[in-house]
Amino acid sequence: MRRVLITAGARGIGRAMADAFDKAGFDVWVTDVDPAALAEIPAVWTGIAAHAADEDDMRRVFAQMGRLDVLCANAGIAGPTAAIEDVTMEDWRACLGVNLDGAFLAAKYAAPLMKKAGQGSIIVTSSTAGQHGYPFRAPYAAAKWGVIGLMKTLAMELGPFGVRCNAICPGSVEGPRMEGVLNREAEAKGMTRDQVYDGYASGTSMRSFVEAEDIANMAVFLGTDVSRKVSGQVIAVDGHTENPDPKV
Structure with a gap:
């Protein structure tokens, strides 16, 4: 049975990925910082409490694995919504820590397992x-651009060992996390939540948000042999974003 590890896999997009890989017949492992969310995952999954940006935690996770076929480096936080002059160094470092350091650490410890096996798929959530x-x-955008640079480099570095690396770029995803973004952005811009929502939706050619399951389905595609020659790619699942912020 193929094995997948999904960081931040007990909630949101990560949980949708875990469900989709489970349905595809994978042995599912997830990490998360929320013990309550981990307590709700199916008993047949392996759940480990770990912070994606803590190297000791991630080293401990991978020491238990033995082998790994697919890594979904999915952990991320939204970071602050603020003008650049109002962003604190603490908020900047926290956002880059989870989003970029988390992807780096997951890849760092997944790579030796995959190189040894001569195959694998690393999927980063940008x-x-x-x-x-x-x-x-600014912190979130900088981190997510950085994740793509990391992925492109890993695709070149690990390709000779049979390891593929790709990035999924979700657009606006329905759910609690995006609701927080909408409300904070509305406050920062002096707009209503619905105005910001409509602005995001109208910035896509499909005029809609996406669902977590849409992201999960792409992850399964990239994690299976049907995409065996797809590597180094940045794939948006966003309803085609034409203008990321049309009402600024």
Whole structure:
């Protein structure tokens, strides 16, 4: 049975990925910082409490694995919504820590297992913020651009060992995390939550948000042999973002 590890896999997009890989017949391992969320995962999964940006935690996770076929480096936080002059160093470092350091650490410890096996798929969760400028979200955009640079480098470095690396760029995903972003952005811009929502939706050619399951389905595609020659790619699942912030 093939094995997948999903960081931040007990909630949100990560949980949708875990469910999708489970349905595809994978042995599912997830990490998360929320013990309550981990307590709700299926008993047949392996759940480990760990912080994606803590190297001791991630070293401990991978020491238990033995082998790994697919890594979904999915952990991330939204970071602050603020003008650049109002972003604190603490918030900047926290956002880059989870989003970029977390992807780095997961890849660092997954690579030896995959190189030894001569195969594997590393999937990093970036964002459309990693493809466009993103006003009032400087730390998040910087981190998600950095994740793509990391992925491109890993694809070149690990390709000779049979390991593929790709990035998924979700657009606006329905759910609690995006609701927090909408409300903070509305406050920062002096707009209503619905105005910000409509602005995001109208910035896509499909005029809609996406669901976590849409992201999960792409992850399964990238984690299985049907995509065996797909590597080094940045794939948006966003309804085609035309303008990431049309009402600024």
